[in-house]
Amino acid sequence: MPPLSAPLLLDATLRTVARRYRLPASAAAISKLHPASPATTLALAIEQARAATARGETPAAALKDRFIDALAQLIREALRAGAGDPVFQAMVMRHRAAHVREYASLSAGAGQDGRQVRQAVNAIAHPGRQQRIAPGPQREALARLHASASASSWSALHDTARTLLDMQGIANEAPGLTRLLDDPALKRLQRLEALASDDLVRQYQTLWDRHAPRAGSAGANAQGVTARQRGAATEALAAQALRALAQRLNEAEKAQVSYRVVxxxxxxxxxxxxHERAKTEWDVVLLRQVLPIAETPAWDICLLAEAKASVDAATTDLPKLLRGLRLLAHADKDVVYAFETQQGTVRLHGAALSALRADADGLAGTVLYCCDAPAEPRPRLLGAASRMQLLSAQASLEFASALAHAQAADPAALAPVWHQLLESPRWRSVLNQYPTLRQVRELMVHPDDLMAAINRAGDGTGA
Incomplete structure (x- = not known):
């Protein structure tokens, strides 16, 4: 068989690459692979409800009952001590207790508050400023103030600032100390510090720590390093595969078109x-340039590849990716745009960018998710984001709170979740969760499979 031309080689590669993560068109087709579980039952009920509404029909009452019963079972599973979902259990605790909600709210802003207070302390008691003060009680107090800020000891910091303000000879620092003592950020941090000793708050924090290391901790930092290394390794594999593809395409074109990877x-x-909430950085991009090079050389996007460690990560990323494609498509077709990459600045034709499409057909020929995770023998039908939205609905939290208090809890109280699923725009992503999951998995390839397809197409055996 004669060698394929570059367009046919690229088409053959994308058409024949193994899609080991692919799902069938119908969720019911793989439900037999799964043991009966609340999550699977929910996924099937949601997909049947979506299909009914797409046909203009009202989902049957029996389907509503099945959904509610499965959601009640999912909540009970998530509440099981030791074997349940610590994140959901923490959410229920926050829902039940006002002071835990206050702690959670203050914790969310603690990082910014801490930076603001430390900045104010540095303006008063930075070690360099301390050296300009004669040894004695004032210098020692300034050292304690700075040490308290460094150690996040907010009550001690407040007391030291108050002591400093009462000292003789502190007139130059008095305005700064007064502002520090009156700063709402310091008051919030003190309140957070006081709440941290409450038993229920400690239980709440323990649940969160079971889910993931506390922000800023050594464990969290180590986890972040590991995640970045894993992401970089997956991206490197994707780049390696696309460089091999670029080489094959260059060989096929016989110097009429040039391909490169950035x-x-x-x-x-x-x-x-x-640019808000849109993807503004693309992991690996295959570019094409018609030869001979024009006076103002520029390239066209041929293929975009995003490296992801898991199916869940890609599913969460898809809306951002679609917004990113629509952003690129807003390019002025008469403009050449400069993009920064790890390989330097590349110039891209606005006309090619404006032709990018975010529909299913456009995605299939333009975007790949590269993932080196093993394909699951039993793909999870209920996505992680959909599961959490179902559990965190107000009715779900109230039902769970009643269960946690050993009170009578009627599953019928979960009916509002069903109505939100069918009627609320905020729940559209949950209602459409199986088609979205299927779309993501259709775009997802393993780097080994991509390399194998490139080699087959390059040998003329993949057409």
Whole structure:
């Protein structure tokens, strides 16, 4: 068989690459692979409800009952001591107790508050400023103030600042100390410190710590390093595969078109559309340039690849990716845009960018998710984000709170979740969760499979 042309080689590669993460069109088709479970029952009920509404029908009452019963079972499972879901248990505790809610709210802003207070302390008691003060009680108090800020000892910091303000000869620092003592950020941090000793708050924090190390801790830092290393390794495999593809394409074109690969391609602010919540950095990009090179050389996007460690990570990423494609498509077709990459600045034709599409057909020929995780023998039908939205609904938390208090809890109280699922725009992603999961898995390839497809197509055996 003669060698394939570059367009046919690229098409053959994308068409024949093994899709080991793929799901069937119908969720029911793989439900037989799963043992009966509340999560699987919920996923099937949601998909049947979506299909009914897509046909313009009202889902049957029996389907509603099945959904409610499965959600009640899912909540009971998540509440099981020791074997349940610590995140959900923490959410229920926060729902039940006002002071735990206050602690959670204050914790969310503690990082910013801490930076603000430390900045104020440095303006007064930075070690360099301390050296300009004669040894004695004032210098010692300033050292204690700075040490308290470094140790996040907010009550001790407050007391030391108060002591300093009462000292003789502190007139130059008095305005700064007064502002520090009156700072709402310091008051919030003191309140957070006081709440941290409460038994229920400690239980709440223990549950969160079971889920993930506390922010800023050694465990969290180590986990972050590991995640970054894993992401970098997956991205390197994706880049390696696309470079092999670029080499094959260059061989097929016989110097008529040039292909290259860039990584970490960052979208310029000059593209006239909102960048908010859109993907503005693309992991690996295959570029194409028609030869001979024009006076102002520029490239076209041929393929975009995103490296993800798991199916869940890609599913969460998809809305951002779609917004990123729509952002690129807002490019002015008469403009050449400069994109920064790890390989330097590349210039891309606005006309090619504006032709990018975010529909299913456009995605299939333009985007790959590269993942090196093993394919599960029993793919999970209920996505992690959908599961958490179901559990965190107000009715779910109230039902769980009643169970946690050993009170009578009627599953019928979960009916509002069913109505939200069918009627609320905020729940559209849950209602459409199986088609979304299927779409993501359709775009997902293992780097080994991609390399094998490139080699087959390059040998003329993949067409």
């Amino acid at each position: 990584t970490s391609m960052r979208v310029p602010a000059s593209i006239p559309a909102t």
